[in-house]
Amino acid sequence: NAGVTQTPKFRVLKTGQSMTLLCAQDMNHEYMYWYRQDPGMGLRLIHYSVGEGTTAKGEVPDGYNVSRLKKQNFLLGLESAAPSQTSVYFCASKLRDRGVTEAFFGQGTRLTVV
Amino acid sequence: AQSVTQLDSHVSVSEGTPVLLRCNYSSSYSPSLFWYVQHPNKGLQLLLKYTSAATLVKGINGFEAEFKKSETSFHLTKPSAHMSDAAEYFCVVTDSGTYKYIFGTGTRLKVLA
Numbered sequence: 238n239a240g241v242t243q244t245p246k247f248r249v250l251k252t253g254q255s256m257t258l259l260c261a262q263d264m265n266h267e268y269m270y271w272y273r274q275d276p277g278m279g280l281r282l283i284h285y286s287v288g289e290g291t292t293a294k295g296e297v298p299d300g301y302n303v304s305r306l307k308k309q310n311f312l313l314g315l316e317s318a319a320p321s322q323t324s325v326y327f328c329a330s331k332l333r334d335r336g337v338t339e340a341f342f343g344q345g346t347r348l349t350v351v
Numbered sequence: 352a353q354s355v356t357q358l359d360s361h362v363s364v365s366e367g368t369p370v371l372l373r374c375n376y377s378s379s380y381s382p383s384l385f386w387y388v389q390h391p392n393k394g395l396q397l398l399l400k401y402t403s404a405a406t407l408v409k410g411i412n413g414f415e416a417e418f419k420k421s422e423t424s425f426h427l428t429k430p431s432a433h434m435s436d437a438a439e440y441f442c443v444v445t446d447s448g449t450y451k452y453i454f455g456t457g458t459r460l461k462v463l464a
Binding site: 268270278281293295338340 | 357383
């Protein structure tokens with residue numbers, strides 16, 4: 238039972254490079270989320286998706302793009318990485334149930350932009 | 352709009368003494384509230400959740416939280432701290448009016464021997 242799987246777990250990028258983080262869930266959840274975690278700021282929502290083919294902006298969307306072409310996958314893209322995007326990124330998924338169940342989280346991706 | 356305020360960024364307690372981590376929320380609809388724990392360099396683990404059933408919620412590892420609508424609070428408590436409780440704790444709110452799952456800024460718990 239894999240749950241939520243994030244790929245890769247670690248990555249170092251140079252400023253200006255691009256990359257894609259992959260999130261895969263095997264629980265048939267409708268909702269998926271991307272967060273970034275920075276010291277003292279908790280987890281801040283970057284983008285989210287309420288279903289296949291739909292995405293929406295969260296609190297801190299600038300510099301990121303997302304796609305949800307398949308229900309089980311949610312991709313986070315950085316087109317031109319900046320040092321301010323150094324962070325730990327978490328993906329989560331959740332059932333569509335008017336809020337009564339919890340979200341399940343991946344183990345995180347530690348990204349460093351130099 | 353929903354929001355969560357964790358009132359203390361750091362809390363220190365001695366081993367064997369009670370733990371209180373404070374959380375206040377704002378929500379336009381009936382909220383669901385959660386507490387997560389994150390040990391150093393680890394992922395997020397669900398401690399407990401409130402979803403409009405009993406207002407006193409029991410979770411794992413001896414933690415519990417009480418939902419108080421009049422105070423818009425959901426404080427996390429434990430009668431006796433253990434060294435293994437040292438971690439960062441996050442309060443989360445969601446509700447039926449939104450898809451968003453909103454985190455507080457976290458409270459780092461330190462347990463002194």
